[in-house]
Amino acid sequence: MKTLTQPALLKDKCYINGEWHSAASGKTEDIMNPATGEVITAVPFMDDTEALKAIEHAAAAQIGWRSELAKTRSAILRRWFELVMANQDDLALILSSEQGKPFGEAKGEIAYAASFIEWFGEEGKRIYGDIIPENIPGTRMTVRKEPIGVTVAITPWNFPAAMITRKAGPALAAGCTMIIKPAPQTPLTAFALVALAEEAGVPAGVLQVITGDSIAIGEVFCESKTVRKLSFTGSTGVGKILMRQSADNIKKLSLELGGNAPFIVFDDANVNAAVAGAVVAKFRNNGQTCVCPNRFYVQSGIHDEFVEKLAAEVDKLKIGNGMEEGVDLGPLIDEKAHESVLKLILDAKEKGAVQATKRDLVTNKRAPFISPVVLTNADDSMQLCSKEIFGPVAPVYKFETIDEAIAVSNDTDAGLAAYLYTQSINTYTKVSEGLEYGIVAVNTGAFSTEVAPFGGVKESGLGREGSMYGIEDYLEIKYVCLGGLS
Numbered sequence: 001m002k003t004l005t006q007p008a009l010l011k012d013k014c015y016i017n018g019e020w021h022s023a024a025s026g027k028t029e030d031i032m033n034p035a036t037g038e039v040i041t042a043v044p045f046m047d048d049t050e051a052l053k054a055i056e057h058a059a060a061a062q063i064g065w066r067s068e069l070a071k072t073r074s075a076i077l078r079r080w081f082e083l084v085m086a087n088q089d090d091l092a093l094i095l096s097s098e099q100g101k102p103f104g105e106a107k108g109e110i111a112y113a114a115s116f117i118e119w120f121g122e123e124g125k126r127i128y129g130d131i132i133p134e135n136i137p138g139t140r141m142t143v144r145k146e147p148i149g150v151t152v153a154i155t156p157w158n159f160p161a162a163m164i165t166r167k168a169g170p171a172l173a174a175g176c177t178m179i180i181k182p183a184p185q186t187p188l189t190a191f192a193l194v195a196l197a198e199e200a201g202v203p204a205g206v207l208q209v210i211t212g213d214s215i216a217i218g219e220v221f222c223e224s225k226t227v228r229k230l231s232f233t234g235s236t237g238v239g240k241i242l243m244r245q246s247a248d249n250i251k252k253l254s255l256e257l258g259g260n261a262p263f264i265v266f267d268d269a270n271v272n273a274a275v276a277g278a279v280v281a282k283f284r285n286n287g288q289t290c291v292c293p294n295r296f297y298v299q300s301g302i303h304d305e306f307v308e309k310l311a312a313e314v315d316k317l318k319i320g321n322g323m324e325e326g327v328d329l330g331p332l333i334d335e336k337a338h339e340s341v342l343k344l345i346l347d348a349k350e351k352g353a354v355q356a357t358k359r360d361l362v363t364n365k366r367a368p369f370i371s372p373v374v375l376t377n378a379d380d381s382m383q384l385c386s387k388e389i390f391g392p393v394a395p396v397y398k399f400e401t402i403d404e405a406i407a408v409s410n411d412t413d414a415g416l417a418a419y420l421y422t423q424s425i426n427t428y429t430k431v432s433e434g435l436e437y438g439i440v441a442v443n444t445g446a447f448s449t450e451v452a453p454f455g456g457v458k459e460s461g462l463g464r465e466g467s468m469y470g471i472e473d474y475l476e477i478k479y480v481c482l483g484g485l486s
């Protein structure tokens with residue numbers, strides 16, 4: 001078992017106004033390692049009292065932070081990026097211990113998380129305004145982009161590092177302050193990241209992290225008039241609650257919600273490439289990613305070959321404690337997730353789905369491990385066709401025509417990511433343009449990067465994260481009209 005090089009990175013307190021705090025109530029919540037069931041530590045269970053205090057500190061810190069030169073903020077973010085990369089192994093160990101993903105994958109997430117700090121630190125120096133050619137004599141018309149103010153982030157457990165930096169990176173670079181409420185399962189990565197931000201020189205109150213009563217803290221965040229923006233990644237149901245709660249003060253929202261990604265394979269696809277892409281896309285983070293394919297649509301001519309090859313590859317994946325060498329899939333996040341995924345598989349089997357993989361479903365009754373499965377004969381009467389699976393299950397549906405593939409893919413309230421495999425330029429053009437999704441991946445199973453926009457349409461959310469567009473969500477446009485000139 002690996003040990004931390006910097007044990008001080010394992011914090012068990014919240015970070016408010018530059019200091020580490022327990023909850024005023026003294027309450028704590030245990031943090032478990034999902035692979036072993038062991039308690040790693042306990043963290044503060046804070047509530048509305050601390051949320052209100054953090055907002056006050058964020059508002060006070062906002063004044064100085066927005067006045068700093070973009071170049072100064074950028075230099076601090078650069079140091080934060082370098083510290084995150086210098087502590088990549090320790091951060092990955094903390095992340096893997098509380099979340100369960102394999103150590104190598106956790107290291108990849110830390111590098112991905114760091115890339116948002118680096119990228120937005122650089123973008124922050126390029127927040128240009130505009131000069132409008134005036135249409136009224138004696139005027140000058142200009143546009144400035146200004147930081148929106150105090151912001152908050154509610155983040156999920158599936159990417160405990162990257163979902164924080166994808167929000168905090170642009171917020172801080174734009175001159176906003178941010179309070180983070182990480183998922184209750186994975187606060188330790190958040191604490192460690194914020195400890196490194198402090199070391200990098202992020203001033204007190206600019207970046208804070210609190211854990212505890214999600215509902216009470218969420219209400220304070222939404223109802224506060226001081227908080228001008230909320231960014232949330234998580235389920236569509238909770239996104240809708242937060243949107244309703246934020247309506248009274250017209251808060252700006254970024255919502256990165258659930259997906260129901262189709263993965264379409266046409267007869268003319270390179271089947272080996274499609275299988276390799278399917279494994280990468282579907283089994284990343286044990287299927288617990290909102291862009292993991294949820295429905296595999298495979299054209300009839302290539303269907304049997306694709307299923308046979310995919311099942312063979314999936315049967316090779318090694319399940320286990322993510323800290324062990326060679327493990328591809330860790331546990332699911334908790335028992336609730338395990339039960340939910342198992343129910344979807346059993347429902348599909350009852351309705352006629354056939355398991356193409358060979359392993360038994362449940363491999364370890366002491367922890368939430370589940371075998372990865374490929375199911376054929378799937379149809380839209382099965383719950384997993386419309387519900388986000390969030391687990392290592394690949395249901396395969398057969399289709400005949402291009403129009404049918406587009407229609408079934410779009411027949412969902414979600415619209416985050418879609419995948420297609422074809423070698424035809426006509427099919428590529430027609431399908432990529434016909435899909436109602438924020439992201440379309442063609443002949444690849446991987447597309448996430450800090451330089452490209454991530455986000456969905458329909459009930460998958462609002463706004464885009466990452467890329468040159470991601471910082472816009474933390475800026476307000478101010479039009480200044482100067483009149484009376486001679």
Ligand SMILES: NC(=O)C1=CN([C@@H]2O[C@H](COP(=O)(O)OP(=O)(O)OC[C@H]3O[C@@H](n4cnc5c(N)ncnc54)[C@H](OP(=O)(O)O)[C@@H]3O)[C@@H](O)[C@H]2O)C=CC1
Pocket residue numbers: 154155156157158181182183184213214215217218219233234235236238239241256257258259289290388389390
């Ligand atoms: N888009 C994505 O990346 C993600 C999608 N999901 C989807 O959601 C399903 C359930 O996962 P789950 O973790 O329960 O996701 P949730 O959307 O329920 O939770 C996400 C975060 O929001 C918090 N939260 C829940 N209710 C409120 C509220 N009323 N006010 C403020 N914060 C709140 C949670 O804290 P608490 O747990 O304490 O309630 C957690 O930190 C998954 O199976 C998956 O389908 C989940 C995670 C990420």
Ligand SMILES: O=C(O)CCCC(=O)O
Pocket residue numbers: 158159163233256288289290291448454
């Ligand atoms: O929303 C998620 O599930 C995490 C984002 C994954 C990614 O950035 O690829």
